[in-house]
Amino acid sequence: MxxxxxxxxxxxxxxxxxxxxxxxxxxxxxxxxxxxxxPGMTEAMILSTCNRVEVYAASKDIPLGCAxxxxxxxxxxxxxxxxxxxxxxxxxxxxxxxxxxxxxxxLDSMIxxxxxxxxxxxxxxxxxxxxxTAGPVFNRLMPKAFAAAKRVRNETAxxxxxxxxxxxxxxxARKIFGELTDKNVMxxxxxxxxxxxxxxxxxxxxxxxxxxxxxLARAQALAEQFDGRAVPFAEFPLYLSRAxxxxxxxxxxxxxxxxxxxxxxxxxxxxxxxxxxDIAVPRNIDxxxxxxxxxxxxDIDDLNGVIETNLRERRKAAKKAEDIIEQEIxxxxxxxxxxxxxxxxxxxxxxxxxxxxSETEKTLHGxxxxxxxxxxxxEALTRSIVNKLLHSPLSVLKRAGDDITGExxxxxxxxxxxxxxxxxxxxxxAVEEGADTKQDSIS
Amino acid sequence: xxxxxxxxxTTLLAYALATGLALADILWRRPALGxxxxxxxxxxxxxxxxxxxxxxxxxxxxxxxxxxESLSFFAWAIIGTFLLFHLRYRLAVLGAFVAPLALVLMIFxxxxxxxxxxxxxxxxxxxxxxHVVLAFLGDAVxxxxxxxxxxxxxxxxxxxxxxxxxxxxxxxxxxxLDNLNYRCLTIGFPLMTLGIITGAxxxxxxxxxxxxxxxxxxxxxxTWFLYAALLHGRLAVxxxxxxxxxxxxxxxxxxxxxxxxxxxxxSGLHSYSAxxxx
Numbered sequence: 191m192x193x194x195x196x197x198x199x200x201x202x203x204x205x206x207x208x209x210x211x212x213x214x215x216x217x218x219x220x221x222x223x224x225x226x227x228x229p230g231m232t233e234a235m236i237l238s239t240c241n242r243v244e245v246y247a248a249s250k251d252i253p254l255g256c257a258x259x260x261x262x263x264x265x266x267x268x269x270x271x272x273x274x275x276x277x278x279x280x281x282x283x284x285x286x287x288x289x290x291x292x293x294x295x296x297l298d299s300m301i302x303x304x305x306x307x308x309x310x311x312x313x314x315x316x317x318x319x320x321x322x323t324a325g326p327v328f329n330r331l332m333p334k335a336f337a338a339a340k341r342v343r344n345e346t347a348x349x350x351x352x353x354x355x356x357x358x359x360x361x362x363a364r365k366i367f368g369e370l371t372d373k374n375v376m377x378x379x380x381x382x383x384x385x386x387x388x389x390x391x392x393x394x395x396x397x398x399x400x401x402x403x404x405x406l407a408r409a410q411a412l413a414e415q416f417d418g419r420a421v422p423f424a425e426f427p428l429y430l431s432r433a434x435x436x437x438x439x440x441x442x443x444x445x446x447x448x449x450x451x452x453x454x455x456x457x458x459x460x461x462x463x464x465x466x467x468d469i470a471v472p473r474n475i476d477x478x479x480x481x482x483x484x485x486x487x488x489d490i491d492d493l494n495g496v497i498e499t500n501l502r503e504r505r506k507a508a509k510k511a512e513d514i515i516e517q518e519i520x521x522x523x524x525x526x527x528x529x530x531x532x533x534x535x536x537x538x539x540x541x542x543x544x545x546x547x548s549e550t551e552k553t554l555h556g557x558x559x560x561x562x563x564x565x566x567x568x569e570a571l572t573r574s575i576v577n578k579l580l581h582s583p584l585s586v587l588k589r590a591g592d593d594i595t596g597e598x599x600x601x602x603x604x605x606x607x608x609x610x611x612x613x614x615x616x617x618x619x620a621v622e623e624g625a626d627t628k629q630d631s632i633s
Numbered sequence: 634x635x636x637x638x639x640x641x642x643t644t645l646l647a648y649a650l651a652t653g654l655a656l657a658d659i660l661w662r663r664p665a666l667g668x669x670x671x672x673x674x675x676x677x678x679x680x681x682x683x684x685x686x687x688x689x690x691x692x693x694x695x696x697x698x699x700x701x702e703s704l705s706f707f708a709w710a711i712i713g714t715f716l717l718f719h720l721r722y723r724l725a726v727l728g729a730f731v732a733p734l735a736l737v738l739m740i741f742x743x744x745x746x747x748x749x750x751x752x753x754x755x756x757x758x759x760x761x762x763x764h765v766v767l768a769f770l771g772d773a774v775x776x777x778x779x780x781x782x783x784x785x786x787x788x789x790x791x792x793x794x795x796x797x798x799x800x801x802x803x804x805x806x807x808x809x810l811d812n813l814n815y816r817c818l819t820i821g822f823p824l825m826t827l828g829i830i831t832g833a834x835x836x837x838x839x840x841x842x843x844x845x846x847x848x849x850x851x852x853x854x855x856t857w858f859l860y861a862a863l864l865h866g867r868l869a870v871x872x873x874x875x876x877x878x879x880x881x882x883x884x885x886x887x888x889x890x891x892x893x894x895x896x897x898x899x900s901g902l903h904s905y906s907a908x909x910x911x
Contacts, residue, residue, distance in 0.1 A: 357830065364790065364806060365792065366807050368805070368806035368807075369808075460871030460873075461874060463807060483874065483876070488795065496795065496797050581793055
């Protein structure tokens with residue numbers, strides 16, 4: 191397989207270099223075509239994200255292809271080749287496939303298991319297809335990479351459970367409330383951090399959204415953004431009993447809600463549970479409130495603890511994912527081999543049938559006294575001999591594709607019968623040569 | 634070995650395998666195993682039903698009188714209730730907790746005498762199966778409520794301690810578990826009430842008195858009051874969550890005591906020894 195990948199990622203290159211090498215040009219098609227125009231290069235695809243810039247390619251001459259590609263990349267971005275070179279990694283053959291599968295499965299991502307990379311890879315492949323720079327190598331490899339990624343996602347916990355504060359908050363809310371559709375959310379304060387968390391929460395189709403802030407104008411602006419209602423800061427405790435989820439992030443606000451206050455609120459709510467997310471430092475809600483029945487209070491450290499556990503689970507899952515990828519690569523190779531077995535089987539059949547037909551014709555030509563029925567019997571006899579003889583070798587060849595030793599049989603048949611299923615070589619030569627060999631062996 | 638005992642043993646095996654698969658599902662995150670476990674649970678339930686039918690056909694009276702038969706029917710009702718609730722609410726994870734419960738009852742049931750004896754003539758009446766079936770169906774629904782209660786407490790503890798784990802993520806949300814508690818209560822309570830009423834009618838026919846304060850009757854009444862209190866608390870006072878879960882578990886412990894403890898530790902009209910089969 192003349193497949194190679196050349197590129198750099200957050201692991202090998204600083205962001206300054208990555209952004210300079212980014213291929214976010216208006217016409218990726220022309221870049222791709224320029225790459226396949228390089229000598230020996232047959233296929234090309236560019237994966238350019240904020241964490242990596244990689245060129246996947248098929249080339250007839252790997253060392254030459256790499257050298258040209260790397261020069262092209264530097265030149266295209268107006269950089270000196272030596273500036274880029276130390277940050278580049280190059281893989282070819284099985285290593286390149288391994289790299290591709292790992293990237294697709296998000297095992298090489300900065301945030302392990304993040305889901306975007308697969309989409310970005312699919313887009314890159316579509317771009318290569320529409321620019322006509324994807325050929326048989328990519329067309330065989332890419333679907334297998336996507337399938338491997340899907341398997342990793344389904345069979346491991348690599349992409350499960352939140353690894354950011356805002357998603358963790360949503361996930362915990364779901365553990366408490368199940369569906370969030372009729373749950374009211376109250377947002378106290380309007381810090382940057384809060385905004386992100388609030389956006390995730392309110393993006394879940396929640397009930398009413400209440401926003402409060404020391405400056406009413408800011409609260410109103412936020413309320414508009416989240417399709418909610420602004421509440422004056424002085425009055426927000428009165429609204430607490432309506433809120434199922436409360437998100438506080440008032441910087442320098444100090445303690446805004448006391449335990450006693452919340453006990454009263456829970457009573458008013460007839461014990462319906464409340465989820466309080468306090469991401470302010472110093473905290474806005476009395477930490478003791480967590481001891482109230484049906485109140486679940488998480489501060490920023492608690493959320494980070496949850497995220498840390500989830501990350502640990504993802505790292506554990508990554509080990510299993512690596513095994514899956516090895517399996518998928520093995521499977522890919524055996525599939526490739528099976529593809530090669532089919533033309534071999536066809537060629538062998540053709541050759542033998544050709545010999546049988548011509549030899550039978552020759553013999554029958556000399557036996558003119560036979561009537562039509564006898565001739566048919568002779569035909570049938572030769573046919574059944576051929577089929578019986580071929581039965582076992584053909585079934586071995588058919589299985590050769592899934593076997594690690596399969597290639598040996600393919601090679602043996604190729605040599606023994608002097609077969610070359612490559613359509614470029616003329617088939618007749620092979621047949622005649624084959625006929626000679628057969629006669630030799632008979633005499 | 635008679636055919637019904639053969640079926641009973643096969644059912645036990647199916648439940649045991651289903652328990653293993655359901656546990657493997659939640660412990661090692663193998664949903665495919667869990668699905669197979671539920672198929673086994675369904676098949677076990679089918680075999681179990683056949684077992685009881687064949688026992689009924691051979692003896693000619695409902696298989697609800699000996700301790701073995703009661704345990705078997707209780708396990709059947711628990712599995713059946715779970716499968717029905719699963720069809721409606723998709724609570725796969727509960728299977729890992731319900732199946733072992735039924736399994737323990739089944740193992741207990743196969744350890745005691747499996748001989749068939751007709752109930753003494755004064756007890757032979759259609760009120761017997763009606764009373765027993767209603768009582769056990771109510772018990773089975775309450776068993777599910779208790780399992781949901783255990784899961785609620787487990788999950789609530791994890792949420793309060795802020796300790797997440799893969800088990801944490803497999804559990805249904807607190808809300809779902811609390812709703813289950815409520816639903817089981819509204820179904821189980823009428824069943825239990827009817828069970829007690831039909832029992833009283835049957836007692837009047839058999840012994841000439843509706844209520845004679847034998848230990849089983851007393852304990853059943855205590856249990857009934859506890860569930861009545863829980864139902865009232867839920868509807869009128871707004872009890873929910875942890876308190877409801879704890880009460881559902883206490884209620885089930887009382888139920889088990891009423892069912893087994895009373896027979897094994899105290900003696901009275903209801904004891905299976907009085908029926909001559911234990």
